[in-house]
Amino acid sequence: MKLFSPYQRSFWVRNILLVLVIIALIGTAYKLARSYQKTVLLGQAKTYFEAQNLVLAEEAFSQADAIQAIRTEDEPWSQLLLRLGTVRLELESLALNARIAIEQKEAEQTLAAYQNYHSLQQQAQRENEQVAAFFQQIAQNLAIENQFAMYYQQAMKEAKDQVQASLDHKKYRDQTFIHTLATIPDEYYGGKEKKQNELEALFLQYERNKLRDLAQAGTFDEVVGSLAESHRLYVKEGFPTEWLISLLERYAKEEINQTIREQDLAEFVNRAKAYREQKSILPSRSDVLALIDRQIETLFHQADQFVRSNRFEKALALYQELSRLEDISERLTELEKRWIAYDPGRLLQAQFPDKTLDTLMTGVDHWGAQVYAVGWDEAEGVLYMAALDEDGAAVKLEQALSLNRKSAIFSLSDTLGSEESPIITVEAAGKERTYAYLGLVPDLSRKMFVKRWDLEADGWEAIQPDQILVKNPVGEGEHEIARFSLEKSGLVYKEKWADYLIDAEDQGEQDQTDEQDSENTQDEEGQQTDPTDGKPADIPALRTYDVYAGPGNTYAIIGRVVEEGYQVIAKENGWLQIDFDGTQGWIRPSVEP
Amino acid sequence: MKKRVGVQFRKMQKTAHVYERLQTCTRCHTYHVLWDTHCSECGREYQPIREVAAKVTRRYVQTRFLLLGLFVLLAILCADTLTQLAVGCAGGILVFVCFFVMQRKFGAYERDVDFLRYLTQETETIKKSLLLHQEEIGFDVKEERIKDAYEKIREVGQFLHSDTIKLRKIMYLNHFVLRKDMELELESLLPTTYDKDFVEYLREVVKVQPQLVKRSVLDYVNRYKSKILLHENGEQLIGQIAGAALRMSAYVAEYQELIIEYIDYLPRERLLRLARMISRHHHEGGWERLEEAVKRRIETHHSFDPDFHGVL
Numbered sequence: 001m002k003l004f005s006p007y008q009r010s011f012w013v014r015n016i017l018l019v020l021v022i023i024a025l026i027g028t029a030y031k032l033a034r035s036y037q038k039t040v041l042l043g044q045a046k047t048y049f050e051a052q053n054l055v056l057a058e059e060a061f062s063q064a065d066a067i068q069a070i071r072t073e074d075e076p077w078s079q080l081l082l083r084l085g086t087v088r089l090e091l092e093s094l095a096l097n098a099r100i101a102i103e104q105k106e107a108e109q110t111l112a113a114y115q116n117y118h119s120l121q122q123q124a125q126r127e128n129e130q131v132a133a134f135f136q137q138i139a140q141n142l143a144i145e146n147q148f149a150m151y152y153q154q155a156m157k158e159a160k161d162q163v164q165a166s167l168d169h170k171k172y173r174d175q176t177f178i179h180t181l182a183t184i185p186d187e188y189y190g191g192k193e194k195k196q197n198e199l200e201a202l203f204l205q206y207e208r209n210k211l212r213d214l215a216q217a218g219t220f221d222e223v224v225g226s227l228a229e230s231h232r233l234y235v236k237e238g239f240p241t242e243w244l245i246s247l248l249e250r251y252a253k254e255e256i257n258q259t260i261r262e263q264d265l266a267e268f269v270n271r272a273k274a275y276r277e278q279k280s281i282l283p284s285r286s287d288v289l290a291l292i293d294r295q296i297e298t299l300f301h302q303a304d305q306f307v308r309s310n311r312f313e314k315a316l317a318l319y320q321e322l323s324r325l326e327d328i329s330e331r332l333t334e335l336e337k338r339w340i341a342y343d344p345g346r347l348l349q350a351q352f353p354d355k356t357l358d359t360l361m362t363g364v365d366h367w368g369a370q371v372y373a374v375g376w377d378e379a380e381g382v383l384y385m386a387a388l389d390e391d392g393a394a395v396k397l398e399q400a401l402s403l404n405r406k407s408a409i410f411s412l413s414d415t416l417g418s419e420e421s422p423i424i425t426v427e428a429a430g431k432e433r434t435y436a437y438l439g440l441v442p443d444l445s446r447k448m449f450v451k452r453w454d455l456e457a458d459g460w461e462a463i464q465p466d467q468i469l470v471k472n473p474v475g476e477g478e479h480e481i482a483r484f485s486l487e488k489s490g491l492v493y494k495e496k497w498a499d500y501l502i503d504a505e506d507q508g509e510q511d512q513t514d515e516q517d518s519e520n521t522q523d524e525e526g527q528q529t530d531p532t533d534g535k536p537a538d539i540p541a542l543r544t545y546d547v548y549a550g551p552g553n554t555y556a557i558i559g560r561v562v563e564e565g566y567q568v569i570a571k572e573n574g575w576l577q578i579d580f581d582g583t584q585g586w587i588r589p590s591v592e593p
Numbered sequence: 594m595k596k597r598v599g600v601q602f603r604k605m606q607k608t609a610h611v612y613e614r615l616q617t618c619t620r621c622h623t624y625h626v627l628w629d630t631h632c633s634e635c636g637r638e639y640q641p642i643r644e645v646a647a648k649v650t651r652r653y654v655q656t657r658f659l660l661l662g663l664f665v666l667l668a669i670l671c672a673d674t675l676t677q678l679a680v681g682c683a684g685g686i687l688v689f690v691c692f693f694v695m696q697r698k699f700g701a702y703e704r705d706v707d708f709l710r711y712l713t714q715e716t717e718t719i720k721k722s723l724l725l726h727q728e729e730i731g732f733d734v735k736e737e738r739i740k741d742a743y744e745k746i747r748e749v750g751q752f753l754h755s756d757t758i759k760l761r762k763i764m765y766l767n768h769f770v771l772r773k774d775m776e777l778e779l780e781s782l783l784p785t786t787y788d789k790d791f792v793e794y795l796r797e798v799v800k801v802q803p804q805l806v807k808r809s810v811l812d813y814v815n816r817y818k819s820k821i822l823l824h825e826n827g828e829q830l831i832g833q834i835a836g837a838a839l840r841m842s843a844y845v846a847e848y849q850e851l852i853i854e855y856i857d858y859l860p861r862e863r864l865l866r867l868a869r870m871i872s873r874h875h876h877e878g879g880w881e882r883l884e885e886a887v888k889r890r891i892e893t894h895h896s897f898d899p900d901f902h903g904v905l
């Protein structure tokens with residue numbers, strides 16, 4: 001069975017169409033009615049227009065124009081009424097905006113509305129008499145000019161009261177009256193010239209009183225800042241400010257001259273800086289700025305003289321004061337250059353200003369440094385170095401050393417390493433041996449000290465740039481006078497150079513002898529003296545050998561002989577039979593004497 | 594032999610056209626051919642199909658008017674100037690008048706065309722409604738409401754012409770005692786083939802309403818007389834049919850062979866009528882054999898009957 005029978009289908013189709021027709025009929029009726037209404041209104045507008053009643057004509061025309069049901073052809077009279085409609089709408093909108101701005105006391109918006117009103121008025125007057133007359137009539141009906149007049153008269157009164165109140169209470173923070181008075185249109189002062197004169201007199205009186213009061217109670221910065229702020233406000237309002245600048249210049253000149261006379265450098269710098277900050281408002285030929293420049297020049301000249309006479313600290317203090325006014329980077333660079341040349345220890349002071357260091361050594365042309373200084377902080381056990389590399393850039397290194405801090409003696413080896421890259425040796429009291437020895441080479445590119453060796457022994461001597469004799473080292477070569485080679489990996493044991501034969505007593509005597517020798521040497525050669533100097537002469541005398549009862553270690557030790565202090569009787573498997581106190585004994589020197 | 598019951602059939606509605614018997618429920622979208630006046634589903638009154646079709650046509654016309662009106666109104670709404678507005682209004686009125694005149698002139702034709710289209714569109718629905726009626730008939734038979742079943746199938750049979758319907762009608766009619774005052778049918782029940790029940794029905798009908806015997810019935814009897822003779826008293830039945838054919842001289846002329854063959858089974862009064870008819874038409878050609886057979890029958894069986902004297 002079909003969903004809808006022809007009877008039902010015809011019913012729905014007809015009824016839907018009927019609804020559509022009814023809607024269209026309502027729309028058509030509305031359109032016809034509105035079209036008729038528009039036609040009637042246009043007829044009325046034309047009648048009023050012909051009777052020269054522009055207000056009523058425009059009113060009827062605007063009502064007709066608002067009806068969009070039908071379009072009518074433009075005619076000369078309708079075009080004029082259309083223009084009058086625009087004028088009326090603009091004035092109504094303007095009146096509304098002005099009223100809102102006045103009620104909310106929005107000065108900017110009120111001024112904008114005022115300016116807009118006059119702009120429209122001029123435009124209407126330029127067009128033709130009919131438009132101008134219509135404009136005036138509508139403006140009068142809306143009472144626009146009365147609104148503006150009441151608002152600005154009230155604003156002028158309040159602003160002047162504010163000026164008086166500020167002067168009475170000596171409170172000059174709120175200066176909004178400047179803007180208020182400046183934005184009140186000329187006509188409410190009686191013309192542009194009268195406004196200019198009246199406001200200039202008022203502002204001059206205000207600023208003089210303000211300067212007087214602030215100078216008594218405030219600082220130079222506050223006074224200058226306040227006057228500058230006033231200046232900005234006047235400029236913003238387009239008000240002439242020459243009188244204010246001259247007032248400011250007079251005040252500043254007197255104050256800055258006073259600091260010069262009293263040679264109060266810090267205060268001079270403060271005032272000069274504060275005044276220079278207002279440079280944008282000052283004339284290009286400001287007397288005060290010229291005075292400041294002259295005084296700064298004098299002070300720089302004085303600092304340069306300090307430098308030339310090697311009174312670097314004084315020069316530096318002066319430069320630092322003046323740095324708040326001028327760029328002193330070049331002067332400081334020159335100062336540092338001269339100071340380092342005069343005293344390389346300055347490098348350490350400059351690079352580690354918060355450290356109190358003992359300068360150990362200074363020098364030039366080592367490790368790729370033009371000049372360098374090495375310092376030691378005994379309290380922290382840290383070795384510091386500051387240098388200028390080949391490019392003149394400052395480099396600083398620091399390394400904590402784990403050794404007996406109090407006994408540490410630093411020296412620059414004149415034997416080990418190359419001439420360009422000597423080794424800094426450190427000798428300190430050892431734990432397992434008498435001494436702990438450390439070899440360090442600064443690496444400026446990596447900004448670190450490279451440790452070449454770290455060993456403990458009873459003594460040592462550099463015999464060649466890469467050869468060291470070590471007495472009884474810990475580890476390889478123990479109980480020997482061993483020869484070590486200085487290689488890239490550090491010290492490498494090479495061979496037994498001689499037996500190490502010394503009893504504790506001898507050792508003590510020998511140490512004393514070493515210390516005396518060391519002191520003597522230091523006295524003679526100063527800082528660069530090696531504390532091990534003098535020992536090599538004693539080392540051969542100390543080469544001793546155990547004497548065995550037979551040719552082997554399994555035999556009993558029957559005594560000890562010093563090198564060259566025996567007579568060889570026979571040789572057997574590397575063992576020597578010697579005459580020992582009337583008897584025969586056996587020794588086995590690792591190196592043939 | 595089944596026991597026949599006496600019934601009184603309700604009067605059948607007389608219509609000029611069969612479709613006038615068709616009614617529809619506009620809400621349920623169903624059709625009805627019986628005597629009910631209100632829809633059994635929704636209770637709404639059935640409406641004659643012709644009226645409904647006329648309403649649909651009227652609505653089509655209204656729809657066209659509305660569509661035309663809508664276009665005119667849209668034209669007016671879209672008018673931008675006064676001139677366009679006036680043109681729109683005037684054009685709209687003109688179009689309306691023209692359309693109205695045309696509608697008045699050709700509206701009647703449109704109604705007939707629309708009615709035919711309506712029937713064509715609704716054929717399937719009508720068939721379904723008749724099928725529902727047949728189901729009702731079947732239900733009545735089950736409930737042994739044979740009279741109701743006959744009355745309903747008599748109405749349905751106005752639209753469906755098939756042996757099935759005819760035979761069912763005959764079956765239902767054979768349950769009733771037939772009387773003269775009944776609205777009986779005969780010609781419309783003729784099956785396309787021989788049917789025993791129809792012959793039995795024919796025997797009963799010819800007794801009470803011999804005027805229902807018409808040419809088609811005579812043809813049927815003539816065609817299947819050999820089978821009819823096999824019925825009990827078949828000769829008498831054919832004789833009665835032949836007697837019924839004497840109502841019109843045209844039938845006598847057309848079926849004189851049948852009359853001659855079964856002249857012995859004609860009742861006396863039918864024979865007397867035949868003799869008088871022959872005496873009136875003996876000057877016409879083609880009646881000679883019949884006249885001879887009638888004379889022979891009168892001479893042998895009614896020579897002493899004064900009513901026959903001088904007839905031939």
